[in-house]
Amino acid sequence: MNKNAVMALDAQYYLPVFARYPIVLERGEGPYVYDNEGKKYLDFLAGIAVNLLGHGHPGLVKAVAEQAGKLIHCSNLYYTEVQATLVQKLAQRSGLERVFIANSGAEANEGAMKLARKYGKLQSESKVEIITAQHSFHGRTLATLTATAQEKYQKGYEPLPQGFSHVPFGDLAAMEAAVSAKTCAVLLEPIQGEGGVHVPPAGYLKAVRELCDKHGALLIFDEIQTGVGRTGTFFAYEQEGITPDIVTLAKGLAGGVPIGAFLAKEEVAQVFHAGDHGSTFGGNPLACAAALAVLEAMEQENLLDNANNLGQLLQDKLRQLAQKYPGIITTVRGRGLIVGAELAGQGRGIVEACLEKGIIINCTAGNVLRFVPPLNITAAHIEEVIAVLDSVLKEHGAF
Numbered sequence: 001m002n003k004n005a006v007m008a009l010d011a012q013y014y015l016p017v018f019a020r021y022p023i024v025l026e027r028g029e030g031p032y033v034y035d036n037e038g039k040k041y042l043d044f045l046a047g048i049a050v051n052l053l054g055h056g057h058p059g060l061v062k063a064v065a066e067q068a069g070k071l072i073h074c075s076n077l078y079y080t081e082v083q084a085t086l087v088q089k090l091a092q093r094s095g096l097e098r099v100f101i102a103n104s105g106a107e108a109n110e111g112a113m114k115l116a117r118k119y120g121k122l123q124s125e126s127k128v129e130i131i132t133a134q135h136s137f138h139g140r141t142l143a144t145l146t147a148t149a150q151e152k153y154q155k156g157y158e159p160l161p162q163g164f165s166h167v168p169f170g171d172l173a174a175m176e177a178a179v180s181a182k183t184c185a186v187l188l189e190p191i192q193g194e195g196g197v198h199v200p201p202a203g204y205l206k207a208v209r210e211l212c213d214k215h216g217a218l219l220i221f222d223e224i225q226t227g228v229g230r231t232g233t234f235f236a237y238e239q240e241g242i243t244p245d246i247v248t249l250a251k252g253l254a255g256g257v258p259i260g261a262f263l264a265k266e267e268v269a270q271v272f273h274a275g276d277h278g279s280t281f282g283g284n285p286l287a288c289a290a291a292l293a294v295l296e297a298m299e300q301e302n303l304l305d306n307a308n309n310l311g312q313l314l315q316d317k318l319r320q321l322a323q324k325y326p327g328i329i330t331t332v333r334g335r336g337l338i339v340g341a342e343l344a345g346q347g348r349g350i351v352e353a354c355l356e357k358g359i360i361i362n363c364t365a366g367n368v369l370r371f372v373p374p375l376n377i378t379a380a381h382i383e384e385v386i387a388v389l390d391s392v393l394k395e396h397g398a399f
């Protein structure tokens with residue numbers, strides 16, 4: 001099928017919810033993807049922070065193919081070795097004792113909030129409130145879009161679930177004023193992704209941890225975007241010297257095979273009993289085998305070090321561009337390989353111009369260019385992206 005035929009089918013039949021770019025992707029190799037006209041793109045978005053190992057990683061492909069040949073799915077009525085091994089590894093890495101595997105980020109957050117509600121209610125009927133941050137992103141289900149404190153995701157879906165309130169991200173005084181005996185959980189991204197790559201002030205997350213302890217509230221970190229090595233440690237919270245009560249993962253965990261997970265402290269997890277939560281697909285052997293292959297590659301290929309080193313290089317290079325084009329790029333921020341470059345104007349034009357020149361990046365929150373490449377890129381790939389961005393900014397100026 002040619003490009004126009006594919007786009008016509010989508011236009012006729014797909015629910016019109018995506019503002020897609022006009023390319024039809026067909027295959028990928030390493031950090032590159034190819035469209036169905038043979039054009040090559042360097043992929044610095046990685047399926048929105050998902051393809052941690054890039055495309056066609058031999059270890060991941062082999063694990064998925066072998067598992068598909070053995071058993072794709074069997075339901076959670078039975079045990080599988082891959083699932084048992086995966087939850088062991090995630091528990092050992094996190095310092096949290098219990099794991100539930102879901103299929104997506106939103107589902108992981110739903111499960112985490114259900115657990116927090118149940119835990120809170122056992123202490124007091126009114127301990128049900130969940131505090132989240134403005135400009136957060138937690139998913140598209142009714143409860144997760146309510147947790148997502150952005151009106152554009154909520155409008156039209158009222159009535160929304162009750163018991164949510166929102167505070168400015170990084171503002172400790174606002175959090176202190178909001179947390180009370182009625183708070184069952186505070187849910188935060190350690191670094192806000194969709195909201196514009198916002199890194200909170202040093203010490204903020206640790207202070208929120210202490211505040212939660214003081215009020216008997218659970219601290220939930222949504223590490224769906226930051227987790228699995230993206231920030232240079234397996235979990236972003238490791239760099240804060242704290243542990244949450246619950247953490248959620250999804251995007252990169254299985255390198256592109258749909259998966260989500262929430263991990264909880266034993267004491268919290270114990271409030272769930274047989275039948276309290278579940279999933280048909282969640283934790284199926286195909287997804288678990290993929291996740292195990294991702295964890296294995298991260299260790300074998302030192303991807304945490306790579307995320308640290310190349311994240312630093314990417315930020316340095318972007319800062320040089322910001323100096324060269326001070327009227328266009330105003331701030332560069334991030335950690336490891338989640339990096340944002342805030343623009344004085346809108347970013348979609350720059351993203352489109354880069355795409356034209358064979359570079360896939362993304363713009364989030366309207367004016368923040370977001371770079372979330374595979375963790376196994378090299379310095380040469382960064383040079384390639386920076387050279388194209390430089391030429392786009394030179395030719396077009398601001399958009």
Ligand SMILES: *Cc1c(COP(=O)(O)O)cnc(C)c1O
Pocket residue numbers: 103104105106107109137138139140189193194222223224225226250251
């Ligand atoms: C992407 C994302 C989600 C939602 O994940 P889905 O798999 O799209 O449901 C939730 N939280 C964060 C921080 C995310 O980046």
